[in-house]
Structure formats: C-alpha cells, structure tokens
Amino acid sequence: MIKLVAFDWNGTLLSDSLTATNADNKVLTEFGLKPITLQKFRECFDMPIQKYWVSLGFDEKFFLANSKTIHWNFNKYYEPMADKCRTRAGARELLKYLKQEKIGAVIYSNHIIPAIEKQLKRLKLNNYFEQILARPSEHDFSHMHNRSKEQKLVDYIKKHKLKPEEVLSVGDTEEEIEIGKQHGFYTAAITGGYNTAARLKKHKPDFLIHTLRSLVTTVKNINYL
Numbered sequence: 001m002i003k004l005v006a007f008d009w010n011g012t013l014l015s016d017s018l019t020a021t022n023a024d025n026k027v028l029t030e031f032g033l034k035p036i037t038l039q040k041f042r043e044c045f046d047m048p049i050q051k052y053w054v055s056l057g058f059d060e061k062f063f064l065a066n067s068k069t070i071h072w073n074f075n076k077y078y079e080p081m082a083d084k085c086r087t088r089a090g091a092r093e094l095l096k097y098l099k100q101e102k103i104g105a106v107i108y109s110n111h112i113i114p115a116i117e118k119q120l121k122r123l124k125l126n127n128y129f130e131q132i133l134a135r136p137s138e139h140d141f142s143h144m145h146n147r148s149k150e151q152k153l154v155d156y157i158k159k160h161k162l163k164p165e166e167v168l169s170v171g172d173t174e175e176e177i178e179i180g181k182q183h184g185f186y187t188a189a190i191t192g193g194y195n196t197a198a199r200l201k202k203h204k205p206d207f208l209i210h211t212l213r214s215l216v217t218t219v220k221n222i223n224y225l
C-alpha cells in the first residue's frame, strides 16, 4: 500500500533538462571549457555535483578552489531560464489523483527550497505537497560535495511512522533509484530527464516510465489489486 510518493524535482516534476544543459554550457564556456550536448549531459550528470563538473573537464583542484563561484554562476544563468520551464507531462494528473486518494506527496531534492517554492507557485502546484525536503537556501553548498537528500527523506519517513513498502520514490536519475533500493521503497525511474535510459535501467527500478501519468495505474495496482 503506497502512502507516500517522494518526488525528485529537477527533470522529474520540472521539465528542465535542456535548461540545465544550457546553463551549464554558459558556465563551461565562461571557464574556457567545451559546451556539451543534452545527450552528454544525460550521460554525465551525477551527484554530488563536483563529480559531474570534473567529468566535463574541470580540474579537481581548480573546481574545489572555485566551487562557490561556479555554483553562483550556474544559479545566475539557470534560475531566470527555469521561470519558463513547464512540468513534465502528466505531473498534474498524477498529483491530483494522489490528493484525491489521500496519498501523501513530498519533494526531495538537491535544489533549493525557495527556488522550488517559487516554481510550484508559478505552476499552481503548491497545494499538492506536504513538504519540500531540500537545501534551505542558496548558501547551503552541500550538494557540491555530498549527497544529502536521502537522509532528509529517511528522517521524514521515520517521523511519519511509514514503512518502507509504503513509499514510492520517483526520480529521473540513478540517485533516486539507489536511495529507494537502499531503503526498500518502491522505485520509479522516468526517462527524458537528467540521465540516459541506459543508466536508469542499470539500477533495475521497479518501474521504468516515460510519463508521470502512467504512475496513476501503477499506484492503483499496488494499492487495490
């Protein structure tokens, strides 16, 4: 019985893969590095984000010394472009279904709470989530060198006394499948986000989906069959 759906934000609920690639390319060219394609972005994107930038050509020592500047510059380019991003197809339909069935929904993200809140309000999705589990502000740089959203979700689940098999983790990267597998949650991986389908398949998610809409049936099957 699914009682909580834990959604990743970037690339999962927000359709921003190309936007993130474009913002990354502005940073890369600013530092004299070669811009990447969307395919390369999907092949390389990883958390912590340091791993990703180094794979794109940053010298590790240079990155460590300049990580804050790189972070600020990315935000400067990314945030105005994110204001134009739409939700992934079927997001609203799925969220409406969960609300109607009184199934909880949270966002667990490596992004920043105020930035997510801003987009949720713009997209009129702010009433669908119990909580946003993410970095409290742009002054929190933890995502550069560590993975941190896993613990935030685990704490939330503990606080709400949920069993692992009552949780469905939905994400567009290897990270959310790894977290789900680690803790015994159901896992749904969505293609067309920040990772290639091949990378997602490697981790054998319970459900490999192409649109969020298909999770309505998935949740119905788990809860009522």
Ligand SMILES: [Mg+2]
Pocket: 008, 009, 010, 011, 012, 171, 172, 173, 193, 194
């Ligand atoms: Mg994502």
